[in-house]
Amino acid sequence: MRTAFIHALTDLAAHDRRITLITGDLGFGVVEGFARAYPHQFLNVGVAEQNMTSVAAGMALTGRVVFTYSIGNFPTLRCVEQIRNDVCYHMADVKVVTVGGGFAYGALGMSHHATEDLAIMRAMPNMVVIAPGDPLETAAAVRAVAARPGPCYLRLGRVGEHTVHGHGLRFELGRAIVVRDGSDVTLIATGGMLERAMRVAERLDGEGVHARVVSMHTLKPLDTDAVAEAARQTGAIVTLEEHSAIGGLGSAVAEALLDTPVPGLRLQRLALPPAFASVVGSQDYLRDAAGLSEGAVAGAVRSLLATPAREVSGWNGASGS
Numbered sequence: 305m306r307t308a309f310i311h312a313l314t315d316l317a318a319h320d321r322r323i324t325l326i327t328g329d330l331g332f333g334v335v336e337g338f339a340r341a342y343p344h345q346f347l348n349v350g351v352a353e354q355n356m357t358s359v360a361a362g363m364a365l366t367g368r369v370v371f372t373y374s375i376g377n378f379p380t381l382r383c384v385e386q387i388r389n390d391v392c393y394h395m396a397d398v399k400v401v402t403v404g405g406g407f408a409y410g411a412l413g414m415s416h417h418a419t420e421d422l423a424i425m426r427a428m429p430n431m432v433v434i435a436p437g438d439p440l441e442t443a444a445a446v447r448a449v450a451a452r453p454g455p456c457y458l459r460l461g462r463v464g465e466h467t468v469h470g471h472g473l474r475f476e477l478g479r480a481i482v483v484r485d486g487s488d489v490t491l492i493a494t495g496g497m498l499e500r501a502m503r504v505a506e507r508l509d510g511e512g513v514h515a516r517v518v519s520m521h522t523l524k525p526l527d528t529d530a531v532a533e534a535a536r537q538t539g540a541i542v543t544l545e546e547h548s549a550i551g552g553l554g555s556a557v558a559e560a561l562l563d564t565p566v567p568g569l570r571l572q573r574l575a576l577p578p579a580f581a582s583v584v585g586s587q588d589y590l591r592d593a594a595g596l597s598e599g600a601v602a603g604a605v606r607s608l609l610a611t612p613a614r615e616v617s618g619w620n621g622a623s624g625s
Contacts, residue, residue, distance in 0.1 A: 305460040305496075306403045308439035310334050312446035313371060317342045322367060323450065326360050328353045328374040331403070335373065353378045357386035357398070364396040369450055371399045376409050376416040378402075380425060380457070391455045392430045399449050399456045400425075405435060405495055406546030407581070407590040408462035414580045417590075418459070422494075423551020425457040426524045432477060433524040435459040437498030438468040441521050444475035452477060461496040462587075468498050468519075478522045480530035486516035489605055490534035493544040494520045494553045497596070501544050504601045513609065523553060528560040535566035539613070542572045542605055546591065549575035568613040572604055 314337065317323040326347045327335055339346040349356045353374055360370040372379050379400050380387070391398045402418060409416035425433045434449065434456065436442040442460060449456040468483060475481070483498070484505055493501035498519050505515040516538055518530060534541055541561075545553040554573030561569065576594045583593060591597065 305436065305439055305442045305465050306331075306334050306463060308442040309401065309403070309446055309458075309460055310338060312443040313450075314338050314341065316447065316450050317345050320369070320450070321345065322369045324363060324368045324370045326356050326363075326370060326372050328356050328372075328378060330375060331373055334403075353382045354386050357383040357400070358390050360398045361386070361390035361394060361396040364391075364398050365394060369397050369399070371401055373401045373403070375404045376402065376418045377421065380418070380421045384424060387425075387431075387455070388428060392428045395430055395454050397453055397455075399458060401458045401460065403460045404462045405459040406461075406576075407587045408496075410581075410587045410590045411584050413584050417581055419546075419548050419576050420551070421457075421459060422523055422545075422547050422553070423555070426551060426556065428455070430455050431524065432456040432522070433459075434477065434522050435495035436521045437493065437495060437519045438465055440467055440469045440473045441475060441481075441519065444473060445477075445521065448475060448477050459495060465496055466499055468502055475521070478525040478527055480527040481519040481521065482516065482530075483519050484515070484517040486514040487538055488514045489540040489542060489609060490516040490518055490538045491542050491544055491605070492518045492520050492531070492534065492553065492557060494523060495546060497544045497546055500596070500598055500601065503598050504605065507598065507602050508605060513605070515605065520553060520557075523556050526556045526560055528564065531557055531560045532564045532566065535561060535569045539568060540570040540608055542574060542601070542608060544574050544596070544601060545576075546596065547575055548578045549573060550578045570608050570611055570613055572608045574601060574604055
């Protein structure tokens with residue numbers, strides 16, 4: 305995803321001198337080409353992410369479209385006050401970009417596990433929150449947020465994510481994408497869990513369970529129409545995210561369904577426990593340890609479909625192997 309991000313941003317910068325990239329003294333293997341091509345549209349502020357955010361807000365208020373770039377929690381949680389007071393309050397045209405959402409930097413421990421960011425950014429007034437599901441969605445999201453005035457948060461994976469969509473992707477902020485149709489259950493995924501949702505759907509298809517897969521790349525504003533439609537048409541929804549069970553995709557979907565209740569709906573939220581990981585390891589290892597393996601997700605879907613419609617499941621309870 306980060307390669308798709310920098311390629312899309314570089315293309316935009318070639319045609320729009322307002323596009324500016326600020327980094328906190330990292331990511332040079334990714335951003336060096338941009339810096340060489342457009343030195344007057346690039347700034348390295350050093351290891352000073354809070355200052356990076358305030359500088360970005362000031363530059364945006366002079367007419368630039370500014371992307372701040374860092375890893376994990378550095379451009380978000382470290383800068384919450386600056387994002388709130390400098391960026392969101394002033395509706396500054398700043399796009400906060402995190403590379404390595406979830407457990408992408410799993411071996412570096414909890415300081416680098418970006419597992420609360422979606423909840424915090426969703427709570428920020430005026431902030432749009434996007435977590436694309438593959439490189440094609442990433443490139444489209446970069447173009448979309450650059451064209452949209454005001455604060456945006458773009459949560460990316462790290463590297464090696466596979467392309468889920470075919471060519472001709474139609475991407476619009478706030479509009480979910482039905483990647484695979486189905487009538488028995490809907491898997492709503494965000495970010496890098498989209499590929500896993502697709503694999504789970506394919507596994508279930510072999511068992512006679514036809515799962516719809518929806519990419520909810522924009523968490524705020526949420527596509528409530530797509531949620532309601534999935535609830536009415538399939539009667540069961542499973543949300544899938546590499547984020548705390550508190551405040552992320554599952555919470556957003558549940559909130560939407562409270563506003564537009566669907567009788568008889570079964571809902572399961574699959575997410576990370578709201579706790580610090582007690583182990584370190586690769587991203588896949590930590591996902592599996594948290595109950596988000598392909599087998600565990602498939603097992604949770606089976607359990608949900610066997611649950612009487614009057615009951616609603618919580619965030620955990622994934623089972624299977």
